[in-house]
Amino acid sequence: MAEMIKLFVNGNEVEVEAGKNLIDAIGAVGIEIPHLCYHPALGADGNCRMCLVGLEEGGPPLVAACKTPAAEGMKVLLDADHIKKIQHDVLEFQLINHPVDCPVCDQAGECSLQDYYMTYDGQKSRMTVPQVTKSKKMDFGCGVIHDQERCVLCGRCVRFCRQITKTGELGIVNRTDTARVAIFPGRPLDNRYAVNVVDLCPVGAMTSADFRFKQRVWFMKKERGVCHGCSKGCNITIDHNREKDQDDLIYRFRPLFNEQINGYFICDEGRLSYRDENENRLTEARLSKTTMSLDKAVTAGLKEIKRAEGIVILISPDCSLEQMVSVKSLAEELGATLSGFSDGYIKKGDGDDYLIQDDKAANRAGLAALNIDSSQTGFEEALAKAGLLINFNNDLSLFYDESSLKKLFKEKRVIGVTSRNTKLFQMANLVIPVASFTEYSGSIISCDNILQTFNRAITKNDTLVDICEVASLFGGPLKTDRDRYDELKKIVVSLNDFDPDTIPATGLKLT
């Protein structure tokens, strides 16, 4: 627990954490100090002057809250008339050349400038001279579109590229009222975290080419999720909406702050992985070429299982722990060999020393924790002897090309239990559609051995079943969440002291 200190805000005593600046310290207890250029991940810059606050007794009467550490006994003034006047005047300056095109601006609804205008300014423009015009719709690369006129020159994007990605593509060129953010000609944004500048931008100057004009932000519902793009397990906000007469669709992933995992950012690849949740999904069960209901498909599956001489069950390293334990006990029940073979998910050399990992599987640590064999020889030898393969969403095509897959499946029956309508699963005799990771609740273990739980975020019009349920329909013994969790605890010793609802929201570091 951090050291606490007492200070006064507008005469009221509050207890805040020591060692933070005034914006963060006082912000943590719910008192807002308006700011544009400061961001906790980028540090104080002090250029926007929006966070000026008064100090009674001791020190200068007026300080920038972003650069002032909270101190014992400090008397901070936020609602004095002269402070209100400063906020009001700073905003008037910011808005001199701002186009105020909120009705067509993507940021409207989550724009600091808009919110601050309503809270701290609220006056009519006194400007009678023509505004300074700048460039709009500039393609900065990496799917970032820039509008120079909306920019407040806080420099967050510039600092992000210099401090975090260390690629420095952006700069603020010119001076005075012609200053603007620009790329050097021919050297556009070129890093794998670039779209974070869109989230960082407090106004609508940076917009995402992928998201812009798709949804107004106030229509979207926001849920917490965990990215399944690689083994890092970055926390995300899933923004989704069900438009009239349509299905519940995801419009974007945004990073969600989690200090011990991803901080404030996520990679661009993970951000765009929401598309896989919307597109190319398997929605109907299919035996050979006939579509059928889930019940019939399960009956057909049970027949296959009964007939089979030797069964191999393959599980995806993206599955949740609950799914893995369900499938594991199903395998034991059926006397089948269980494999988690998924070498294809590892892209050697693709990772970096920041967030992106070589291993694109979300829960490989879970396979290890449940003692599921993932070796290639183990899988291939077992399959050679078996007559039936039940594949739970494992994308073998990442490892084998089409001809080797054909060879592998020769004279075998294949059941695919999957969320994806890919070529691999079109080769299966029977496919059963299941929910994808935004549509079920579960827990996964990241590459840093951090256990995280996540809840169902999306409810489709035609809800698909969870892999856990398919395992139980095929005869698996674990029927309820409680069963699954108790079984998990038996295998994973470090989970002994925890229940699903006692695992911290920010994740549990396993020892």
Place this chain on the structure above:
Amino acid sequence: MSDRSQLISTGEPFKFDQERDTEFERLIKRYPERESMILPALWLTQEQEGWISAEAIAYIADRIGTFASKVFECATFYTMYHLHPMGKYHICVCRTLSCWLRDKQAIVDFLKDEIGIEPGQKSEDGRFSLEEVECLGHCGTAPVVQINGEFHEEMDVEKLKALLAELN
């Protein structure tokens, strides 16, 4: 202040000549950070070419080992760096307080008539370019005119006429 961010590209690779190369290597030893060389390197470029092209900015950035965006920022911030070709004689007239009060406008008006260009332009024959600049630091002897880096103090229209005749 106008937008200076539209850089001109020559289409040819830029490189310091032998003399500037040596000077660059001599100067860079002075600074604990290589980035401190941005402004001197821009000066060297301007000395060599008379102006600074997009290629030159990229060259400086790569030579120093910094981001091109940083050199771009510096080059566009300081109006003393020319980002397009200037006339053979580049005339700067100071427009800050002392010079303004001591009638810099008469000088600017005279030059506009005489050469036929507005501040920020270059004459068609390429001989002259004219610019109004901020304080040149010669307030005690205002108004001041700077031609190709050389100061001419306590100027008036008569003196300027003589000076132009000399240049011609």
